[in-house]
Amino acid sequence: MVDLERDLQLLRRDVVVPDTPDIADEVARRMAARAPAAKRARLSPRAALALAVLAALVLAAGAVAAIPDARHAVLRALGLEGVTVERVATQPHAPVAHTLRIGQPVSLERAAREVSFRPLVPRAVGNPDRVAVSFEAAGGELSLVYAPGRGLPRSRFTGVGLLVGELRGDLNPDLLKKAVGPGGRIRTLAIRGHRAIWIAGAPHELFYANAHGGAGVTKARLAGNVLLVQRGNVLVRIEGEMKLKEARRIAGSLRPSASG
Amino acid sequence: MGDRPLSEGRLIVRARDGDQRAYRELVEQNQTIAFRVAWAITGSAADAEDAAQDGFLKAFGALPRFRDGAPFRPWLLRIVANEAHNRRASTERRGRLALRVAEERRADDAVPSPEAALLDSERRDRLLAAVSRLGDRDRLAIVCRYLLELSEAEMAAAMRCRPGTVKSRLARALAHLRREIGETDG
Numbered sequence: 001m002v003d004l005e006r007d008l009q010l011l012r013r014d015v016v017v018p019d020t021p022d023i024a025d026e027v028a029r030r031m032a033a034r035a036p037a038a039k040r041a042r043l044s045p046r047a048a049l050a051l052a053v054l055a056a057l058v059l060a061a062g063a064v065a066a067i068p069d070a071r072h073a074v075l076r077a078l079g080l081e082g083v084t085v086e087r088v089a090t091q092p093h094a095p096v097a098h099t100l101r102i103g104q105p106v107s108l109e110r111a112a113r114e115v116s117f118r119p120l121v122p123r124a125v126g127n128p129d130r131v132a133v134s135f136e137a138a139g140g141e142l143s144l145v146y147a148p149g150r151g152l153p154r155s156r157f158t159g160v161g162l163l164v165g166e167l168r169g170d171l172n173p174d175l176l177k178k179a180v181g182p183g184g185r186i187r188t189l190a191i192r193g194h195r196a197i198w199i200a201g202a203p204h205e206l207f208y209a210n211a212h213g214g215a216g217v218t219k220a221r222l223a224g225n226v227l228l229v230q231r232g233n234v235l236v237r238i239e240g241e242m243k244l245k246e247a248r249r250i251a252g253s254l255r256p257s258a259s260g
Numbered sequence: 261m262g263d264r265p266l267s268e269g270r271l272i273v274r275a276r277d278g279d280q281r282a283y284r285e286l287v288e289q290n291q292t293i294a295f296r297v298a299w300a301i302t303g304s305a306a307d308a309e310d311a312a313q314d315g316f317l318k319a320f321g322a323l324p325r326f327r328d329g330a331p332f333r334p335w336l337l338r339i340v341a342n343e344a345h346n347r348r349a350s351t352e353r354r355g356r357l358a359l360r361v362a363e364e365r366r367a368d369d370a371v372p373s374p375e376a377a378l379l380d381s382e383r384r385d386r387l388l389a390a391v392s393r394l395g396d397r398d399r400l401a402i403v404c405r406y407l408l409e410l411s412e413a414e415m416a417a418a419m420r421c422r423p424g425t426v427k428s429r430l431a432r433a434l435a436h437l438r439r440e441i442g443e444t445d446g
Contacts, residue, residue, distance in 0.1 A: 004438060007387055008406035014384055015407055018305040023291040027316045028284050188314060189350055193306025 033079045078188060078197060080228055082169025082235035083176040085197055090181055102143035102165075103134025112257055115140035117168055117234050124253035125152070125162060137175055139168035153241045157203060157224045162240040162250070169235035176235075177207040178223070187244075191229055191251045198244050200225040227251055268332055276323040283323075287316050290333060293408070294340045297418045300403045301344035311347050315340030331413060338417035345420060390440035398433035405430055 078085045108131045112119050116139035121127065128144035135141070144164040148154035152161030167175070180186055183202025190196060206223040226239040227247040236254060238247050266274070266282070268289070274282035294315060298308035319339045326335060391402055397419070404410045404418050415430075416423040 004434065004441075005406070007383065008402065011384060011387055012407050012409070015388070017296055017407070018299060018308075020292040020295045021305075021309050023295060023309065023312050023316065024284050024287040026313055027287050027320075028280065030313065030317060031280055031283070031320065190307050190310045190347060193304065193310075195310055 030079065033084065078186065080169060080195060080197060080230040080235055081233065082167055082172050083178060083197075083228055083237075084174070085178045085180060085186060085199065085228070087186060088179045088181055101134075102132040102145070102163075103136075103141065105130060105132050107131060108144075108257060111142050115142050115166075115168075116171075117166070119144075119257040120166060120231060120234065120236060120254040121257045122164060122238070122250045122253045123255050124250050125150070128164070137167045138171035141165060141167040151246075155224055155239070155241050157222050158239060160240075162238070162242075164250075165237040165239070166234050168233055169230065170233040172235075178204050178226075178228075179207070180204040191227075191248055194229050194231055194251075196227060196229040196251065198225075198227050198247065199223075200244065229254070269329075272323065272326065272328075272332060275320065276326070283320055286332070290336055291316075293333065293410075293414075294337060296408050297337055297404070297410070297414075298340055298344040300400055300408065301341060301418065302348045307347050308344065311344035312340055315343040318343070334411070334413040334417045337410075337414050338420070341418045341420060386441055390437055393440050394433065394436055397429070398436045401426075401430045401433040402437060 106114070108119065108121070108127070111131050111133045114133050119142050121144065125146055129147045130145035132143045132145065133140055134143075142165070144162075144166075145160050146152055146162035146164075148161040150161070154161060155163070178199060180199055181202060181204065184199060184204050185201040187198045187200075188196070189198060203222045203224055204226075206221055223239060225242055225247070226237055227244070227250075229236045229238070229251050231254065236251070238250055240247075242250075266285070268286070271282045271286050275286060291312065294312045295308050298311040298315070299305060302308050302311060315336070319336050322339065326332070391399060394402065400419055401415070404415045410418060412423050412426045415426045419426070419429060421429060
């Protein structure tokens with residue numbers, strides 16, 4: 001069959017290859033988002049000196065206070081829209097939240113009317129036991145709360161079986177920060193084509209930057225295993241005492257709410 | 261960046277010094293082949309986009325270890341291919357690469373090609389089906405060589421093997437493909 005290779009070459013003209021997306025733009029955006037951590041490792045000596053002087057000026061002005069424990073050295077930063085995940089050198093020690101401050105309890109139907117996105121509900125675990133909405137984040141933040149039981153053990157950090165948080169990442173690019181110490185694991189992955197970050201192992205700190213645009217933190221607490229998923233312009237957090245396989249199953253079952 | 265376009269070598273040096281605009285040019289120059297290699301491995305455009313992005317970000321971090329004067333594209337493709345292989349191994353969707361034929365070409369089928377430069381549709385469909393039935397390694401070798409037209413060094417990067425084994429892997433893939441379409445040498 002001497003013509004096989006020629007035929008394969010001809011086949012190239014017929015086969016549809018997907019159009020290349022604009023990868024350069026997204027890579028540039030992600031590089032800019034992690035620039036503070038990344039630049040330190042790669043800057044030329046002169047640029048590093050200039051950056052050090054600039055950083056000293058900024059620190060002197062007291063403008064950097066988004067994370068309360070400034071002793072954390074940021075080793076690496078990853079991000080989705082709405083959240084930055086930072087690898088820090090020291091184990092976090094924020095308080096465990098005694099009560100979840102997730103806003104006003106509402107019905108899912110009302111929540112769907114009040115937030116600026118269509119809520120996603122994880123079909124794998126059914127309708128939530130409690131729904132809450134807060135407006136510290138632009139566009140609103142939705143919390144779906146599932147009681148312990150039905151394979152969802154009580155979380156040491158939230159007191160509930162499963163907590164699903166949703167907000168508009170594009171409207172709140174710097175709202176959430178997660179600081180993961182040496183005992184935590186960070187893994188980037190894709191779930192049904194959606195970008196995601198899995199944080200597990202030792203507890204990590206969750207910070208809410210001041211939603212009104214100033215420096216400071218409105219909330220900080222310890223958090224357990226969490227899967228962060230970028231679903232279009234909505235950032236979804238799935239937090240609970242679960243392994244990645246279960247978190248994936250829950251994330252993979254997210255569907256737009258019928259009441260949205 | 262100046263008026264004249266910089267050479268790849270100069271862009272690499274600048275990017276290594278932290279110049280993100282220089283690195284962006286390198287990404288723009290290589291994003292199509294990186295995406296296509298990732299697509300050939302994952303079988304999914306969405307996973308390929310993620311793998312290519314992550315690969316470019318990792319490559320930026322690894323630039324200090326890039327050997328001056330070495331070909332950049334195989335080095336980059338190895339990083340992107342690693343991301344794609346890992347993503348394929350971990351993703352819950354493990355679909356096969358689905359090769360489709362352009363509809364426009366199908367419309368052309370009615371017009372005979374004077375130099376027989378087009379595959380007739382029956383043979384093309386048989387060939388596509390046979391390629392689709394191949395195992396992952398064989399299919400990747402065929403796609404990289406004939407559809408993406410990669411060099412041996414680039415194929416080695418995409419297939420995560422040594423350049424010296426590319427020819428034998430390709431020969432094995434072709435033999436399996438011949439068997440699939442029911443034809444044998446000689």
